[in-house]
Amino acid sequence: MKRNKVNIITLGCSKNLVDSEHLIRQFQASGYSITHNPSVVDGEIVIVNTCGFIRDAQEESINTILQLGKAKQQGKIRRLYVMGCLAERFMAQLMDELPEVDRFYGKFNWKQLLADLGKSYNTQLAHERCLTTPAHYTYLKISEGCNRFCAFCAIPLITGRHKSVPIDTLLKEVEHLAGQGVKEFNVIAQDLSSYGKDLYGRLALPELIDRMAQVSGVEWIRLHYAYPTEFPYDILPIMAGRPNVCNYLDIALQHISDKVLANMRRHIDKAHTLELIDRIRSEVPGIHLRTTLMVGFPGEGDKEFQELLDFVREARFERMGAFAYSQEEGTYAAQHLSDVIPDNIKQLRLQQLMELQEEVSMDIQQQKVGKTLRVIIDSEEADYYIGRTQWDSPEVDPEVLITKDKPLEIGTFHDVAIREAMPFELYGSVV
Numbered sequence: 001m002k003r004n005k006v007n008i009i010t011l012g013c014s015k016n017l018v019d020s021e022h023l024i025r026q027f028q029a030s031g032y033s034i035t036h037n038p039s040v041v042d043g044e045i046v047i048v049n050t051c052g053f054i055r056d057a058q059e060e061s062i063n064t065i066l067q068l069g070k071a072k073q074q075g076k077i078r079r080l081y082v083m084g085c086l087a088e089r090f091m092a093q094l095m096d097e098l099p100e101v102d103r104f105y106g107k108f109n110w111k112q113l114l115a116d117l118g119k120s121y122n123t124q125l126a127h128e129r130c131l132t133t134p135a136h137y138t139y140l141k142i143s144e145g146c147n148r149f150c151a152f153c154a155i156p157l158i159t160g161r162h163k164s165v166p167i168d169t170l171l172k173e174v175e176h177l178a179g180q181g182v183k184e185f186n187v188i189a190q191d192l193s194s195y196g197k198d199l200y201g202r203l204a205l206p207e208l209i210d211r212m213a214q215v216s217g218v219e220w221i222r223l224h225y226a227y228p229t230e231f232p233y234d235i236l237p238i239m240a241g242r243p244n245v246c247n248y249l250d251i252a253l254q255h256i257s258d259k260v261l262a263n264m265r266r267h268i269d270k271a272h273t274l275e276l277i278d279r280i281r282s283e284v285p286g287i288h289l290r291t292t293l294m295v296g297f298p299g300e301g302d303k304e305f306q307e308l309l310d311f312v313r314e315a316r317f318e319r320m321g322a323f324a325y326s327q328e329e330g331t332y333a334a335q336h337l338s339d340v341i342p343d344n345i346k347q348l349r350l351q352q353l354m355e356l357q358e359e360v361s362m363d364i365q366q367q368k369v370g371k372t373l374r375v376i377i378d379s380e381e382a383d384y385y386i387g388r389t390q391w392d393s394p395e396v397d398p399e400v401l402i403t404k405d406k407p408l409e410i411g412t413f414h415d416v417a418i419r420e421a422m423p424f425e426l427y428g429s430v431v
Helices: 014-029 055-073 085-097 111-116 155-159 167-179 205-212 235-241 258-264 270-283 302-315 332-336 343-366
Strands: 002-010 033-035 043-050 079-084 137-141 184-188 220-226 245-251 288-295 319-324 372-380 384-388 399-403 413-422 425-430
Touching: 002 014, 014 033, 014 043, 014 079, 014 111, 014 137, 014 184, 043 055, 043 085, 055 079, 055 085, 079 085, 085 155, 137 167, 167 205, 184 205, 205 220, 205 235, 235 245, 235 270, 258 270, 270 288, 288 302, 288 343, 302 343, 319 343, 343 413, 372 399, 372 425, 399 413
Parallel strands: 002 033, 002 043, 043 079, 137 184, 184 220, 220 245, 245 288, 288 319, 399 425
Antiparallel strands: 372 384, 372 413, 384 399, 413 425
16 A cells, blocks of 8 residues: 555546546645556555446446455555545435445535545646546546436436536636647537537537637547537538538437437437438538437337337448446436336347448448548557547547558557558558
């Protein structure tokens, strides 16, 4: 056990990661030594930033806490703190069931953790954080919470109502990070589409992105987690006109059947979904759309699932993820809809959907063979450099494997000639 050392373990999404990075910066300013590596736990204090979104994530968080509880009992660590979404959602229950945890903090009161250790939160460093990503890219969280209240989703139960971060605050953070050498900003929120409505009475995402694009050093801006209802269409000409705003949009659609969408309380129907996709593609030629779809939600019979398959086949999403519905405590669906579809049927549908998407992805990837694409270098492996195009978000999207014909520096951009394609990888050489 190393004195005055803190291990921070982040579980779940990139939004949690941003919180951890802000906390790390504060600890550093208070004189602590910090590591952010779940495989090496040797500090006297361990902090787990938990995820509570779906059942699998909750189980991962609990198992991590239990393992660290054993390490504490064995004297390997002195204090164990838990923060984040799981603690926010199930605080009282966790306090009863996990006495090995010294203290729990929710998603928004983690600053109190510093005070409990005899340190004060440094407001002058509020826009600073210690990056845990490679130095050339980061995530920028522009809001918290959600007002949509979809039937299946527990996020509003955890994060509360939608709260935007002011534009000037975000620009200060972007300028600071760009000054440190960050080139790529992945803009994230539970609901990008609503950004600014609570602060300015209007959809302000277009203004924010346009002003970010003018910050010196910002090479790529990529947008994650837009909502299809009340979509801020003014963002499209900015994407088309600003060369450093990636032609990429992550917009979770969840389903296409009117019946299922109504049950999900998504506030949109099939016709408007198709109009939305058509308009985005027409105003931003070459855009890559990433979406997330759900199978097995109450009301999804064979007919509705076939409608979903037909939609995926015709819409040809360049990037797609999917998951099987699981009933989450406290949600509208858990209280009002019966989860009648057996798990084996859900898993079979999920497999069918992803197999279809693999075919679509392979076709789209093949169309890149013979082209030269701008690629950023993320890492180096034994046989290849690993990079991404503007259409590939870190961690979740395809990578470009580049032959090691000459040394390349991590975080630099290169023109890469694509010579081979797989469903989720491209292979090429620097021009």
